[in-house]
Amino acid sequence: MGKYRPPKHVRIGRGAVSCQRCGSHDAVIRKYGLNLCRQCFRELAVSLGFRKYM
Known part of the structure; x- marks a missing residue:
């Protein structure tokens, strides 16, 4: 052969974590167990209860 x-299998680094909503690997917010990229977070922030983005 x-x-x-x-x-x-990727265990650490950027490739290990992806956005739960769109699958992107860059700019993933893992704080509070969100696991969303920054673009998806901006769209969902108000419905999640973050007051800053109202």
């Missing part, structure tokens, strides 16, 4: 290794 040949020297082939399957890709390792």
Whole structure:
């Protein structure tokens, strides 16, 4: 066969966490267990109860 290794599962870093809503890997807010990217957070902030974005 040949020297082939399957890709390792990503456990740490940006690739390990994705947005729950759109699947994006960049600018993910994990605080309070949100796991949303910043764009999705801005859209949902008011419904989540964050007063700053009203």
